[in-house]
Amino acid sequence: MLHSTRQGSGKPLLLIHGLGSSIGNWNPVIPALAAERDVIAIDLPGCGESAPLTGETTIATLTDAVEAFIRDEKLDDIDLVGSSMGARMTMEMARRGHAATTIALDPGGFWNDRQAAIFGASIKASVALVRRIQPALPFLTGNPWAARPCWLSSPPIPGNCRRILSCMSFAGSRHRPAWTRPSTR
Structure with a gap:
């Protein structure tokens, strides 16, 4: 179910x-x-x-x-x-x-054979990466100071943080932290 x-x-x-x-x-x-x-x-x-x-x-x-x-x-x-x-x-x-x-x-798919092979290879590499870093995700995403390098540039959720959030989503994680910009004081 x-x-x-x-x-x-x-x-x-x-x-x-x-x-x-x-x-x-x-x-x-x-x-x-x-x-x-x-x-x-x-x-x-x-x-x-x-x-x-x-x-x-x-x-x-x-x-x-x-x-x-x-x-x-x-x-x-x-x-x-x-x-x-x-x-x-x-x-x-x-x-x-x-x-x-x-x-x-935005339906995915309808690729030719070459595009499907490239997509398959990229997904395989992404899954392998997520599995390797998954033990560190709670620390990286739950600690504002560990995530601090993400906030050193604009916009408020730059690429590095988006990748972490994507990894959490891709890994099927139930925990999705509420993102707030850490204090600079």
């Missing part, structure tokens, strides 16, 4: 996040959507608080898991919004015959 949150009332709307992300990516828009819709956000398998799939993990198997969630929750006519990989999954569900409204925000 996929971990989910639900708020609001009205016609149901399912939010599907992208690669290595979680429900938390939808937090900025959920309140506005929930003013008019019954908003359901899910953590995909292996992300956030959802257990990983057993066996192969592909767009097809992730889509199968989302379709099982929709079926189990009796949400057959739910509208779908997906971001990045989640958008690709919503398009796959539409291809499979999902009849309700389907919105794909």
